Amino acid sequence: EGPEGSGKSMQICELAEFIRQQGFEVITTREPGGTEIGDQVRQVIMRMDNTMMNPRTEILLFCAARAQIVAEVIRPNLEKGIVVISDRYADSTLAYQGYGHGLDLTVLKQILAFATGGLTPDLTLLLDVDVEEGLNRRTAGGGEWNRLDAMKLEFHQRVRSGYHEMVKTEPHRWKVIDASKAPSQVQLDLRQAILDYVRREYLE
Numbered sequence: 030e031g032p033e034g035s036g037k038s039m040q041i042c043e044l045a046e047f048i049r050q051q052g053f054e055v056i057t058t059r060e061p062g063g064t065e066i067g068d069q070v071r072q073v074i075m076r077m078d079n080t081m082m083n084p085r086t087e088i089l090l091f092c093a094a095r096a097q098i099v100a101e102v103i104r105p106n107l108e109k110g111i112v113v114i115s116d117r118y119a120d121s122t123l124a125y126q127g128y129g130h131g132l133d134l135t136v137l138k139q140i141l142a143f144a145t146g147g148l149t150p151d152l153t154l155l156l157d158v159d160v161e162e163g164l165n166r167r168t169a170g171g172g173e174w175n176r177l178d179a180m181k182l183e184f185h186q187r188v189r190s191g192y193h194e195m196v197k198t199e200p201h202r203w204k205v206i207d208a209s210k211a212p213s214q215v216q217l218d219l220r221q222a223i224l225d226y227v228r229r230e231y232l233e
């Protein structure tokens with residue numbers, strides 16, 4: 030998880046490779062999207078000219094794409110014992126639509142539970158970066174600039190502090206990674222967080 034420009038998508042392949050080297054099967058997913066149906070939904074969400082989109086519509090679209098990827102990809106792979114690393118999941122909806130747009134968190138959690146069938150991550154890594162720095166990185170990197178990136182700075186600040194609120198309420202599930210460091214260091218910190226998690230959950 031993380032705000033814009035935190036480098037999630039760049040880090041995820043290397044992280045998956047690291048876990049593979051430890052002898053596990055791994056897949057990565059990306060939201061919104063990651064399935065044929067989900068990718069079609071992603072296009073509707075991201076289109077710059079969909080400026081009229083109501084925040085409730087937006088939530089239901091994100092959750093529609095998520096319901097599909099959970100049923101089609103995440104759950105079947107977990108059932109086979111495969112490690113799943115997701116580039117964004119339900120916490121993105123709480124951060125962006127809940128804390129960012131100010132929609133009711135209790136209602137959102139119910140919608141998310143419906144969409145995911147109650148599937149929650151074992152460990153969530155927050156790639157934390159200053160909002161302005163993250164947005165600058167996105168512009169400088171020449172990456173895809175979508176309707177959601179174009180929201181006001183204060184919106185992104187609410188998203189970032191929303192993530193920190195979630196970390197406070199469920200500290201055992203989250204690990205905050207300082208994503209302002211050099212990418213190679215961020216990768217080492219991500220790997221360490223996974224090793225610490227495995228040690229804590231399975232070896233102690």
Ligand code: TMP
Nearest residue numbers: 060061091117118121122125126177178
């Ligand atoms: P990304 O592919 O660069 O991570 O962009 C996805 C965008 O969608 C990003 O601005 C965050 C936003 N988003 C939400 O607002 N809610 C969600 O539930 C998800 C998955 C993403």
